[in-house]
Amino acid sequence: MKTSPSHDLTCTPGDPEHPAASLPRAPSAAAFERAASIFRAMGDLSRLRLLALLAAGERCVSDLAEGEGLSTVSQRLRLLRAEGLVRRRRQGKHIFYALSDAHVAELIANALEHADEAPHAHDPEEDEP
Amino acid sequence: MKTSPSHDLTCTPGDPEHPAASLPRAPSAAAFERAASIFRAMGDLSRLRLLALLAAGERCVSDLAEGEGLSTVSQRLRLLRAEGLVRRRRQGKHIFYALSDAHVAELIANALEHADEAPHAHDPEEDEP
DNA sequence: TACACACTTCATCAGTCGGTCAACTGACGC
DNA sequence: GCGTCAGTTGACCGACTGATGAAGTGTGTA
Numbered sequence: 144m145k146t147s148p149s150h151d152l153t154c155t156p157g158d159p160e161h162p163a164a165s166l167p168r169a170p171s172a173a174a175f176e177r178a179a180s181i182f183r184a185m186g187d188l189s190r191l192r193l194l195a196l197l198a199a200g201e202r203c204v205s206d207l208a209e210g211e212g213l214s215t216v217s218q219r220l221r222l223l224r225a226e227g228l229v230r231r232r233r234q235g236k237h238i239f240y241a242l243s244d245a246h247v248a249e250l251i252a253n254a255l256e257h258a259d260e261a262p263h264a265h266d267p268e269e270d271e272p
Numbered sequence: 273m274k275t276s277p278s279h280d281l282t283c284t285p286g287d288p289e290h291p292a293a294s295l296p297r298a299p300s301a302a303a304f305e306r307a308a309s310i311f312r313a314m315g316d317l318s319r320l321r322l323l324a325l326l327a328a329g330e331r332c333v334s335d336l337a338e339g340e341g342l343s344t345v346s347q348r349l350r351l352l353r354a355e356g357l358v359r360r361r362r363q364g365k366h367i368f369y370a371l372s373d374a375h376v377a378e379l380i381a382n383a384l385e386h387a388d389e390a391p392h393a394h395d396p397e398e399d400e401p
Numbered sequence: 402t403a404c405a406c407a408c409t410t411c412a413t414c415a416g417t418c419g420g421t422c423a424a425c426t427g428a429c430g431c
Numbered sequence: 432g433c434g435t436c437a438g439t440t441g442a443c444c445g446a447c448t449g450a451t452g453a454a455g456t457g458t459g460t461a
Contacts, residue, residue, distance in 0.1 A: 154332040154366045170384045177387035179317040186312030203283040237283045246386040255299045257375040258306035
């Protein structure tokens with residue numbers, strides 16, 4: 144099987160043991176864009192923390208701010224809302240934010256789990272030298 | 273439960289039905305940073321596509337490039353590798369990349385699933401007016 | 402009605418990100 | 432050895448991001 148295929152294909156995997164859980168089926172381009180922008184929204188430490196706080200339950204903005212700039216937090220929430228990750232509802236003076244969907248909490252939980260297992264290998268020489 | 277704690281807390285939720293699947297337990301600050309940078313790495317359309325390709329199995333770089341700049345792809349892979357999302361192995365002239373962990377494919381699958389359900393509500397007036 | 406509170410939006414500005422080009426490394430084949 | 436293919440690395444540059452402060456909106460209260 145190591146005999147090269149000799150047509151103009153650039154390369155062929157030799158003996159790959161894919162860990163590939165593999166994706167359900169080929170998803171649409173739009174789904175990819177959505178997914179990427181969800182990830183982008185979650186790819187910021189302060190926003191992620193915000194989401195984690197909301198995972199514990201509904202909160203109002205000034206509660207979430209806790210010493211940080213109110214305006215800053217508001218903008219973060221706006222972004223998260225634009226991505227459909229959080230919902231808000233008004234109650235009198237206050238506006239309460241919550242995760243729009245348990246799916247979001249799942250994503251975070253998943254990533255944290257993964258983060259725990261892989262202790263961030265910053266530029267290793269080679270994985271299999 | 274709804275009796276307010278009465279210290280200087282700014283606001284208390286009225287009748288929140290948290291969708292909160294809620295996180296397993298309070299995770300470490302380091303775990304949050306890791307998770308955020310994983311999300312950040314996945315929060316780019318081209319990188320996400322790369323990962324999705326790899327979810328289907330091992331591939332070499334020039335195979336992944338497919339008309340795109342080789343250097344560009346290489347840099348994307350470098351970033352993903354620095355985040356521990358992909359692994360590489362050398363076989364003769366070629367270098368094969370694969371997902372480092374089935375966990376990654378799970379994350380992508382999860383997000384794509386969520387992306388399918390929520391059709392991206394760009395700035396709605398109010399969620400509950 | 403006037404005022405204070407709880408947020409939001411706008412404009413600005415520094416920091417970061419991603420792509421491109423050029424130079425470099427490493428493994429074959431001659 | 433020498434050249435070539437496969438891929439990496441570094442440097443630069445335009446584009447985007449996130450924080451900040453000032454001004455605006457809307458709601459309850461005196």
